[in-house]
Amino acid sequence: MNQLERKKSPAVMFRLLKRECQEHRGTFIYVPLGITAFLLAVMVFVLLSIHFGADTLHINVTTDRSDGVGVTEKSVVLGGYWEERLRAFAAMSPSKRESELARVQVAASSPLFLSLWLVIAFYLLGSLYDDRKDRSILFWKSMPVSDAMTVASKLLAGLIVAPLIYFLCSALLHLCLLTASSLSALSYDFEVSGTLWQSANVLGNWLTMAGFHLLTVVWCLPFYAWLLFTSAWARSVPLAIALAGPIAVGFIDYFLIPGNVIGAWIVEHSSPLGYREELGRDLMVASARMISVELIVSLAIAAGLIGGAVYLRRRADEI
Amino acid sequence: MTEIVRAQGLTKRYGDFTALSNVDFSVEPGAIVGLIGPNGAGKTTTLKAVLGLTNFEGELTVMGQDPRHGRHKIMENVCFVADVGILPRWMRVHQLIDYVEEVHPRFSREKAESLLAGTEIKTTSKIRQLSRGMVTQLHLAVVMAIDVDLLVLDEPTLGLDILYRKSFYDHLLNDYFDHETSIIISTHQVEEVESLLTHLLFINDGKIVLDLPMDALSEHYTDLLVAPGEVEAAMKLGPIYVRDLLGKKRMMFEGVDKLALSGLGEIQVPSVTDLFVAKMQRGES
Numbered sequence: 001m002n003q004l005e006r007k008k009s010p011a012v013m014f015r016l017l018k019r020e021c022q023e024h025r026g027t028f029i030y031v032p033l034g035i036t037a038f039l040l041a042v043m044v045f046v047l048l049s050i051h052f053g054a055d056t057l058h059i060n061v062t063t064d065r066s067d068g069v070g071v072t073e074k075s076v077v078l079g080g081y082w083e084e085r086l087r088a089f090a091a092m093s094p095s096k097r098e099s100e101l102a103r104v105q106v107a108a109s110s111p112l113f114l115s116l117w118l119v120i121a122f123y124l125l126g127s128l129y130d131d132r133k134d135r136s137i138l139f140w141k142s143m144p145v146s147d148a149m150t151v152a153s154k155l156l157a158g159l160i161v162a163p164l165i166y167f168l169c170s171a172l173l174h175l176c177l178l179t180a181s182s183l184s185a186l187s188y189d190f191e192v193s194g195t196l197w198q199s200a201n202v203l204g205n206w207l208t209m210a211g212f213h214l215l216t217v218v219w220c221l222p223f224y225a226w227l228l229f230t231s232a233w234a235r236s237v238p239l240a241i242a243l244a245g246p247i248a249v250g251f252i253d254y255f256l257i258p259g260n261v262i263g264a265w266i267v268e269h270s271s272p273l274g275y276r277e278e279l280g281r282d283l284m285v286a287s288a289r290m291i292s293v294e295l296i297v298s299l300a301i302a303a304g305l306i307g308g309a310v311y312l313r314r315r316a317d318e319i
Numbered sequence: 320m321t322e323i324v325r326a327q328g329l330t331k332r333y334g335d336f337t338a339l340s341n342v343d344f345s346v347e348p349g350a351i352v353g354l355i356g357p358n359g360a361g362k363t364t365t366l367k368a369v370l371g372l373t374n375f376e377g378e379l380t381v382m383g384q385d386p387r388h389g390r391h392k393i394m395e396n397v398c399f400v401a402d403v404g405i406l407p408r409w410m411r412v413h414q415l416i417d418y419v420e421e422v423h424p425r426f427s428r429e430k431a432e433s434l435l436a437g438t439e440i441k442t443t444s445k446i447r448q449l450s451r452g453m454v455t456q457l458h459l460a461v462v463m464a465i466d467v468d469l470l471v472l473d474e475p476t477l478g479l480d481i482l483y484r485k486s487f488y489d490h491l492l493n494d495y496f497d498h499e500t501s502i503i504i505s506t507h508q509v510e511e512v513e514s515l516l517t518h519l520l521f522i523n524d525g526k527i528v529l530d531l532p533m534d535a536l537s538e539h540y541t542d543l544l545v546a547p548g549e550v551e552a553a554m555k556l557g558p559i560y561v562r563d564l565l566g567k568k569r570m571m572f573e574g575v576d577k578l579a580l581s582g583l584g585e586i587q588v589p590s591v592t593d594l595f596v597a598k599m600q601r602g603e604s
């Protein structure tokens with residue numbers, strides 16, 4: 001038996017991640033690019049409308065006033081509304097401008113990140129199921145790649161690689177948004193174009209968003225691990241099992257256990273952190289607030305589920 | 320060198336159903352073993368156990384290792400081709416080759432590419448666009464480019480037309496077999512493989528019914544075309560299989576002295592196909 005040098009684990013892992021991107025290039029690459037292109041097209045269309053049809057186009061603006069006045073709705077001329085917003089922005093204090101732009105950045109990316117959440121969920125749900133269904137597992141298992149490595153590659157691809165691509169698209173979107181807005185602002189008689197760039201803490205906001213994604217990964221790990229486990233476990237319709245499990249547990253919990261602790265835990269750890277107001281927008285504060293016994297228990301449950309997925313994958317066969 | 324595969328008391332149960340019952344066999348280095356049996360006999364289960372794809376009872380070692388643990392290490396030295404359709408259909412041919420090159424330490428890209436150059440398969444094609452025959456060709460080309468100690472073929476030509484089947488085994492013998500690599504071929508189409516094999520393993524109902532090196536076949540088994548008038552005398556020697564052939568009787572004997580038989584008619588070495596039929600019929604009676 002001639003001994004050859006084994007392939008190094010990082011190189012194999014890199015290859016496995018590339019494999020996932022090749023197989024899922026639709027949802028990992030084309031979907032975010034498509035969403036970004038669509039949002040950019042809408043943005044260009046709106047800006048062109050402002051400049052070439054400013055007096056004729058009307059829009060309905062709904063404002064949720066933070067001063068407690070409530071929700072107001074009015075119909076305004078698009079061009080006038082845009083100018084009004086730019087003027088208001090120019091008049092803001094620097095720190096207010098910065099938070100305003102951060103809010104715009106997050107809002108602009110939200111279609112990307114909402115679809116990312118769905119993409120991750122469905123990707124994980126199929127990750128250890130689809131190849132059993134189409135029998136290609138027999139090929140994958142005939143390669144010298146360990147099952148633990150395979151499972152790890154699925155988690156990393158879903159939780160790190162796919163989000164990275166969405167983040168890059170979102171960064172592209174922000175840059176185009178800022179460029180286009182400042183170009184548009186040049187045509188007004190007050191100085192706002194430079195202010196836009198000066199006030200935008202683009203890089204800082206990106207890091208914060210990426211940081212919040214990582215916090216979400218940690219926070220929602222039991223949810224992701226459950227999907228992965230279901231994917232390895234199900235012999236048919238993993239989606240049904242993935243839903244039925246938590247619903248059944250929640251149901252038992254609702255009727256038998258006072259306080260509905262488990263049900264609340266399931267819901268909390270399935271939804272992205274970005275929507276949890278109490279954590280604030282500061283990454284350090286948010287991470288500090290997140291650390292708790294509950295988090296440790298959650299991570300232990302997630303570790304159990306991931307270990308279970310590896311165990312099942314080891315015994316897995318075509319179905 | 321010791322055996323490549325060694326199984327002792329290999330047993331596999333699926334609930335109440337026993338797929339393999341106390342199976343013993345071994346594969347020597349360089350052997351080409353035919354694992355032959357009817358559908359549902361336990362061939363695939365045996366191979367899956369060898370490949371670490373299923374749990375089992377009993378003892379089984381593949382190159383000294385238990386395949387239930389460390390499958391990925393065993394797979395550095397073992398290749399596997401199943402019947403068509405296990406290559407990932409979404410991949411392109413060049414992606415498949417890149418993948419194998421980057422995860423398999425014993426893969427030779429040049430060899431795979433030169434083997435593919437002799438076929439109609441384009442490296443830009445998607446696997447789902449290839450015909451069944453081409454997928455098998457592709458899989459074989461990839462596998463032949465990997466320098467391993469054991470090649471496992473599970474009904475590799477199932478569903479292929481006769482031309483592909485013929486070229487599959489021609490390639491296997493001419494381009495692959497180097498007297499160092501052991502091969503296990505499972506099939507229920509005996510006639511296709513009988514000229515390749517160095518060892519026979521017949522399996523039926525989860526049990527090994529014959530475990531015989533090919534070169535011992537003529538020593539243990541004799542086919543007799545019985546001379547007219549000698550049928551009664553031949554029957555007394557206890558043939559294991561009797562059939563009519565153009566008005567004559569043809570009988571197969573196991574462990575009967577050839578000298579005793581030669582006086583009763585024309586003796587021959589039985590074909591593997593006839594031996595298979597004889598053994599399977601015996602199992603049923």
